[in-house]
Amino acid sequence: xxxxxxxxxxxxxxxxxxxxxxxxxxxxxxxxxxxxxxxxxxxxxxxxxxxxxxxxxxxxxxxxxxxxxxxxxxxxxxxxxxxxxxxxxxxxxxxxxxxxxxxxxxxxxxxxxxxxxxxxxxxxxxxxxxxxxxxxxxxxxxxxxxxxxxxxxxxxxxxxxxxxxxxxxxxxxxxxxxxxxxxxxxxxxxxxxxxxxxxxxxxxxxxxxxxxxxxxxxxxxxxxxxxxxxxxxxxxxxxxxxxxxxxxxxxxxxxxxxxxxxxxxxxxxxxxxxxxxxxxxxxxxxxxxxxxxxxxxxxxxxxxxxxxxxxxxxxxxxxxxxxxxxxxxxxxxxxxxxxxxxxxxxxxxxxxxxxxxxxxxxxxxxxxxxxxxxxxxxxxxxxxxxxxxxxxxxxxxxxxxxxxxxxxxxxxxxxxxxxxxxxxxxxxxxxxxxxxxxxxxxxxxxxxxxxxxxxxxxxxxxxxxxxxxxxxxxxxxxxxxxxxxxxxxxxxxxxxxxxxxxxxxxxxxxxxxxxxxxxxxxxxxxxxxxxxxxxxxxxxxxxxxxxxxxxxxxxxxxxxxxxxxxxxxxxxxxxxxxxxxxxxxxxxxxxxxxxxxxxxxxxxxxxxxxxxxxxxxxxxxxxxxxxxxxxxxxxxxxxxxxxxxxxxxxxxxxxxxxxxxxxxxxxxxxxxxxxxxxxxxxxxxxxxxxxxxxxxxxxxxxxxxxxxxxxxxxxxx
Numbered sequence: 205x206x207x208x209x210x211x212x213x214x215x216x217x218x219x220x221x222x223x224x225x226x227x228x229x230x231x232x233x234x235x236x237x238x239x240x241x242x243x244x245x246x247x248x249x250x251x252x253x254x255x256x257x258x259x260x261x262x263x264x265x266x267x268x269x270x271x272x273x274x275x276x277x278x279x280x281x282x283x284x285x286x287x288x289x290x291x292x293x294x295x296x297x298x299x300x301x302x303x304x305x306x307x308x309x310x311x312x313x314x315x316x317x318x319x320x321x322x323x324x325x326x327x328x329x330x331x332x333x334x335x336x337x338x339x340x341x342x343x344x345x346x347x348x349x350x351x352x353x354x355x356x357x358x359x360x361x362x363x364x365x366x367x368x369x370x371x372x373x374x375x376x377x378x379x380x381x382x383x384x385x386x387x388x389x390x391x392x393x394x395x396x397x398x399x400x401x402x403x404x405x406x407x408x409x410x411x412x413x414x415x416x417x418x419x420x421x422x423x424x425x426x427x428x429x430x431x432x433x434x435x436x437x438x439x440x441x442x443x444x445x446x447x448x449x450x451x452x453x454x455x456x457x458x459x460x461x462x463x464x465x466x467x468x469x470x471x472x473x474x475x476x477x478x479x480x481x482x483x484x485x486x487x488x489x490x491x492x493x494x495x496x497x498x499x500x501x502x503x504x505x506x507x508x509x510x511x512x513x514x515x516x517x518x519x520x521x522x523x524x525x526x527x528x529x530x531x532x533x534x535x536x537x538x539x540x541x542x543x544x545x546x547x548x549x550x551x552x553x554x555x556x557x558x559x560x561x562x563x564x565x566x567x568x569x570x571x572x573x574x575x576x577x578x579x580x581x582x583x584x585x586x587x588x589x590x591x592x593x594x595x596x597x598x599x600x601x602x603x604x605x606x607x608x609x610x611x612x613x614x615x616x617x618x619x620x621x622x623x624x625x626x627x628x629x630x631x632x633x634x635x636x637x638x639x640x641x642x643x644x645x646x647x648x649x650x651x652x653x654x655x656x657x658x659x660x661x662x663x664x665x666x667x668x669x670x671x672x673x674x675x676x677x678x679x680x681x682x683x684x685x686x687x688x689x690x691x692x693x694x695x696x697x698x699x700x701x702x703x704x705x706x707x708x709x710x711x712x713x714x715x716x717x718x719x720x721x722x723x724x725x726x727x728x729x730x731x732x733x734x735x736x737x738x739x740x741x742x743x744x745x746x747x748x749x750x751x752x753x754x755x756x757x758x759x760x761x762x763x764x765x766x767x768x769x770x771x772x773x774x775x776x777x778x779x780x781x782x783x784x785x786x787x788x789x790x791x792x793x794x795x796x797x798x799x800x801x802x803x804x805x806x807x808x809x810x811x812x813x814x815x816x817x818x819x820x821x822x823x824x825x826x827x828x829x830x831x832x833x834x835x836x837x838x839x840x841x842x843x844x845x846x847x848x849x850x851x852x853x854x855x856x857x858x859x860x861x862x863x864x865x866x867x868x869x870x871x872x873x874x875x876x877x878x879x880x881x882x883x884x885x886x887x888x889x890x891x892x893x894x895x896x897x898x899x900x901x902x903x904x905x906x907x908x909x910x911x912x913x914x915x916x917x918x919x920x921x
Contacts, residue, residue, distance in 0.1 A: 205264065205267075205268060205293070205294075205296075207226075207261065207264045207265070207268070208222045208223055208226065210264060211257060211260050211261060211264070214260060215253065215256060215257060215260070217247075217249070217253075217257075218247070221246050221247050221249065222257065224245045224246045225238065225246050225249070225254060225257050225258075226257075226261060228242060228245065228246075229258060229261065232737060232741075233741065234680075234702040234703055234741050235251060235254045235255055235258060235677070235680075235681070236251065236680060236681060236684035236685075236702040236745065237684075237702045237703065237740075237741045237744075238254055239251045239254055240684065240744065240745075240759070240816075241744055241761050241763075241813075243810065243812040243813060243816070244810035244811075244812055244813065248812055251681045251685075255677060266298075267295075267296075267297070267298060267301070270298060270301055271292050271293065271295065271301055274292060274301055274304070274305045274308075275289060275292055277305075277308065278305070278308045281308055283308060288304065291304055291375070292304050292305075299382075299484065300375070300379070303375035303378050303379060304375045306373045306375070306378075307370070307373040307374075314365075314369060315362075315365040315368075315369075316365045316366045316368065316369035316370075318362070318365075319362030319363065319365045319366050320366060321351075322346075322348070322351045322352055322353050322362055323346065323348070323351055323353075324346055324353070324359060324362040324363050324366060325366060326346070327342060327343055327345075327346050327359055327360070327362070327363040328362075328363040328364075328366035328367050328370075330342050330363075330461070331360075331363050331364070331367060331461045331464050331465060331468075332367060332453075332461075332465070333461075334454070334455050334456040334459040334461045334462060334465065335456075335459060335461065336456075336458075336459060336460070337460075338460060339360065339460055339461050339464060340356050340360070343356045343359040343360050343363075344356065346359045347359060360464060363464070364464055364467055364468040364471065365468075365471075367465065367468040367469075367472070368468045368469075368471045368472035368475070368476060369472070369476065371449065371453065371468070371469060371472040371476075371477075372472045372476035372477050372480075377449065377452065377477070378477065378480075378481070380448060381445055381448075381473070381477055381478075381481055382481050382484065382485065384440075384444070384445060384448075385414065385438065385440050385445075385481055385482075385485060386414055386415060386485060386488075387414075387415055388414075388440060388441070388444075389413070389414040389415075389438045389439065389440045389485070390411050390412070390413060390414065390438065390439045390440070391411070391412055391413075391414050391417055391422075391425070391436070391437075391438055391439075391489075392410070392411045392436070392437055392438070392439050393407045393408075393410045393411075393425050393428065393429070393434045393435070393436045394408065394409060394410075394434065394435050395407075395408035395409070395433065395434060396432065396433060396434065396435060397433075400433065402428075402433055404424065404425075404427075404428035404431075404433050404434060407421075407424065407425055407428055407434055408434075410425070411439070414438060414485060414489065417489070418862060418863075419492060419493030419494075419496040419497060419862060420493070420497070420662075420861065420862040420863060422489050422490060422492075422493040423490075423493050423494070423497060423662040423665055423666070424662070426490060426665060427662065427665050430665075436486075437482065438482045438485060438486070440478075442473065442474075442478075445473060446469060446470060446473060449469045449472070449473065450465075450466060450469060453465055453469060454466070491667075494666040494667055494670065494671075496862070497662055497663075497666060497862075498666065498670065498671055498674045498675075499674075500860060500861065500862065500890075500892065501663060501671070501674075501675065502674055502675060502677075502678045503860070503892050503896065503897075504859060504860050504896070504897040505654055505657060505675055505678050505679070505897075506678050506681070506682055507832075507896040507897035507898045507899075508608070508645065508649065508657065508897050508898060509645060509646045509649055509650075509678070509679065509682040510645075510646070510682055510685070510686070510828070510829050510832055510898075511645040511646075511829065511832060511835065511898050512827075512829045512830055512832045512833075512834055512835070513643055513644040513645065513646075513827070513829060514574065514642050514643055514835070515537070515643070515644075516537050517537060517573045517574050517642070517643065518534065518535070518536055518537060518542075518570055518571055518572050518573050518574075519534070519535050519572070519573070519574055519575070519576050519639040519640075519642050519643060520532060520533075520534050520563070520566055520567070520572045520574075520575045520576070520639065521533045521534075521535065521576050521578075521635040521636060521637070521638040521639025521640070521642075522575055522576065522577045522578065522586055522590070522604075522635070522638070523578045523580075523609065523612070523631070523634050523635040523638055524550070524577065524578055524580060524581060524582035524583045524585070524586040525550070525581060525582050526550050526551055526552070526581065526582050527552060527553075528631075529546045529547060529548045529553075530546070530547050530548070530549060530550065530559075530582065530586055531544070531545075531546055531631040531632065531634060531635040532544060532545045532546070532547060532562070532563070532566065532635055533632060533635035533636040533638075533639055534566050534570045534572060534639070535636060535639040535640060535643070536570070537643075538692075539640050539643055539644070539647075541625070541628075541632075541636045542570050543566060543569075543570065544628070544632040544635060544636070545562050545566070546631065547559040547562055547563070549585070549586070549589045550582050550585045550586065550589070551585075556589070559589070560593055560596075560597075563590075563593060564597060567599065567602065572602065573602065574602070574603055574604065574605065574642065574837065575590055575602070575603075575604040575605070576604070576605055576607045576638050576639050576641065576642040577590065577604055577605070577606050577607065577638075578606075578607055578609035578612065578638050579606050579607065579608055579609055579868075580609050583606065583872060584871075584872030587604070587606065587872070590604050591604075591838075591839065591840050594839060595840075600839065602839075603837035603838060603839050604837070604838055604839070605642060605835055605836070605837050605838065606838075606868060606870075607638055607641050607642055608641075608657075608858065609634075609638055610656065610657050611649075611652035611653070611656035611657050612634045612637050612638060612641075612652075613630075613634060614652055614653065614656045615633070615634070615637055615651055615652045616630045616631070616633040616634035616637060617630055618651075620651055620695075620696060621633045621637070621651075624694070637651075642835075646682060646683065646686060646697075646829070647688075647693070647694065647697055650679055650683065650694075650696045650697050650700055651694070651696040654672075654675035654676065654678070654679055655668075655671060655672065655675065676700075679700050680700045680702070683697060683700040683701060683745070684700075684701065684702050684745045685828055686827060686828060686829060687745050687746070687747050687759055687827075688701065688745065688746060688747065689747050689748075689749060690712075690716075690722050690725075690728075690746040690747060690748050691716065691721045691722055691748065691749070693746075694713075695709045695710055695712075695713050696709075698712055698713070701742050701745050701746065702741045702742055702745055703737070703738040703739075703740070703741025703742040704734075704738060704741075704742050705733075707733055708731065708732075708733050708734050708738060711731050711732040711733055711734065712728070712731050712734070714732075715730065715731045715732075721748075722748050722751065723748070723751045723752050724748060724751050724752045724753055724756055725739075725743045725746065725748065725751075725753075725756050725762055726762075728742070728743065728746070740763070743761060743762050744759055744760070744761035744762070745759070747759075747825060749786070749825060753765075753779075754779050754780075754782035754783050754786065754824065755768055755779075755782070757782075757786055757824050757825045758782070758820040758821065758824045758825065759816070759820045760816075760817055760820045760821070764809060764813060764817060766807075766808070767807040767808055767809045767813070767814070767817060768807075768817050768821065770806065770807045770808075771793065771803065771807050771814070771817060771818070771821070772793075772821070774803065774806065774807075775793045775794070775795070777791065777793065782821060782824050785821070785822070785823070785824050786824045786825050791821065791822050792822060793818050793821060793822060795818065800814065800815075832898060833898065833899060833900040834900075835856060835898075835900075836854060836855075836856055836870075836900060838870055842869070842870045842871045843871060844871055844872075844873065844908060844910050844913065844915070845910065846871075847869075847871065847905050847908045847915065848905065848908075849905055849906060849907060849908075850904060850905065851904065851905045852902060852903070852904050852905075852921065853869045853870070853902070853903055853904075853905070854869075854900060854901070854902055854903075855867040855868050855869035855870070855875070855900070855901055855902075855903050855917075856868045856898065856899070856900055856901075857895050857896065857897055857898060857899040857900075857901060858874050858897065859874070859897065860891050860892055860895060860896065860897055861891070862879075862890065862891075863878065863879050863891075864876050864877050864878040864879050864881075864882075864891060865877050865882070865891050865895055867901060867903055867917060869903060869915070869917070871915070873913050873914075873915060874915075875903065875905070875915030875916065875917040876914070876915065876916060876917065877903060877917045877918060877919055878916070879891055881906070881917070881918035881919060881920055882894045882895070882919050882920075883919065883920070884920040894919075895919075901919060902919070902921055903917040903918065903919055903921075904917065904918050904919075904920075904921055905917060906918050
């Protein structure tokens with residue numbers, strides 16, 4: 205297989221782009237590095253396209269390896285014909301290779317195998333030839349007490365088993381039947397006991413075409429089956445399939461052998477082919493559903509990680525609870541924990557006045573500017589308490605925000621949290637983490653296993669290795685898109701930087717603690733196990749905000765420093781102007797449209813790289829997250845009973861799933877905007893076409909079910 209040609213056609217890119225990216229991947233370059241600093245080499249493909257290319261490359265290389273193994277095994281059996289070799293070489297999927305390999309794969313003892321041991325292969329060939337002689341007369345020759353063939357019926361049944369297995373092993377037949385079942389099959393789920401109440405009730409008597417069923421339904425049905433609530437199968441009209449097999453195998457309809465061939469074909473399909481095809485199709489449906497869910501999960505995670513930081517704020521983190529109290533932590537604008545406390549404003553203790561005093565003392569003493577409330581247990585009551593308290597204390601300048609606390613408990617009990625806060629108990633770490641999530645979501649959320657962050661659906665039901673890898677890639681892309689401060693970044697953040705392993709991340713922090721702040725990027729080469737290749741991959745993503753060289757505070761790669769200096773010189777600026785721009789001064793390297801090519805040539809860089817350098821120098825240390833919508837700060841609270849149909853509210857998108865989006869509108873329960881309610885102007889295939897996690901949207905209330913605590917919203921205003 206020509207892998208370059210195949211990938212180029214699939215991804216609709218030029219062969220030179222594919223070749224260049226493959227070469228860079230093989231050289232050890234990371235996707236973020238290739239995307240950001242090698243644009244000329246691959247034509248400015250984005251991270252997502254490069255990841256797709258990398259994944260496809262790995263699949264096709266594995267496929268080629270599989271083909272070689274299969275051909276070698278068949279060759280060792282002395283059965284590799286030129287025709288079979290050609291078929292294997294031209295196979296485009298692992299399934300196709302497996303189909304071709306099936307007849308040659310070592311088998312467990314089968315009915316056909318036993319029949320062959322009894323010497324019935326000749327009778328099977330006789331039946332297959334479909335002559336006009338009497339099969340029973342021919343079967344007489346195969347009776348043998350020694351071989352265990354006691355009757356004519358046994359002999360013919362054994363021969364039919366051999367025919368059934370050979371049909372079941374035929375790659376062309378399996379391909380046809382698989383395709384037919386995919387196109388015409390019905391996925392059916394039924395309740396084992398339809399009197400039991402469960403979340404799967406809509407699937408108690410459910411049927412949908414295999415070709416049309418949505419991914420989220422597949423995952424829900426799979427879970428219901430796993431929990432032994434549903435039985436699931438693929439229903440198909442078998443007549444056309446048996447007719448197809450007969451057309452392939454029956455050559456003389458009037459032969460006395462034909463009846464036995466028909467019986468063998470029916471047995472082959474029902475006993476051997478159909479169960480295997482059903483398993484394969486359900487696996488394929490599950491894999492597709494998982495891939496789709498992982499993509500959505502990844503997009504949601506990306507948006508969550510790229511939420512804009514609330515910089516320069518002193519935050520009171522509030523981790524709500526009932527019997528075990530609400531846990532508080534105050535952190536300063538740098539994320540340092542100043543104080544912690546446990547209060548009991550909710551049931552059962554309800555020490556309201558005592559809580560008010562502690563909160564007021566914290567606000568006064570540490571000049572708290574915003575309160576971050578976790579959205580877990582007792583969040584609603586905590587929010588009500590804070591809203592009432594702010595009114596009562598006339599603290600109109602102080603506001604609060606609801607923070608997604610998914611994974612906070614996982615983090616607070618982790619080894620990492622213990623190392624970071626050795627002097628604190630779990631509850632203190634959890635509250636501090638909530639406060640820091642508001643200040644810098646990315647820096648805090650990278651400390652948590654991405655699967656525990658809770659944006660997506662059915663994440664625990666899918667291939668965990670694939671999910672972990674995909675979400676890890678998302679975090680890596682986000683960290684490198686934003687860039688990180690080399691002198692403040694945690695080990696958790698550093699290990700997601702292009703080219704930096706966990707060991708090197710630890711070594712960077714150890715070097716920083718021993719030698720003090722990094723003054724320039726070149727110092728990285730003194731860090732243990734960080735060689736020239738890792739430096740090349742990582743340097744551009746690491747920022748030094750007050751170092752020796754102003755370029756170190758930007759996303760300009762050290763390999764382009766000479767080009768950046770030349771550019772400043774040509775546009776009449778100096779290095780000192782970069783420092784001024786860092787402090788807020790305006791810097792505009794005005795280059796006329798017709799001059800870009802000449803400037804790039806004189807600076808000895810490509811035009812795309814030159815554009816990136818200009819962008820970085822005009823806004824040194826810029827944070828792409830600043831362009832994201834700012835979170836909604838609140839001072840008052842709504843209750844479910846306050847909501848009325850047609851009420852228009854502003855909310856934050858908390859989660860995006862296949863059939864809609866959940867929006868936080870300031871009550872304890874998020875409202876659902878069904879996919880059909882996302883746009884009045886066009887048909888929406890997936891909610892991600894319209895919204896992302898963190899978006900601020902206007903919604904209208906359709907209905908409120910107080911008993912079920914459900915809110916139906918629309919964005920068709």
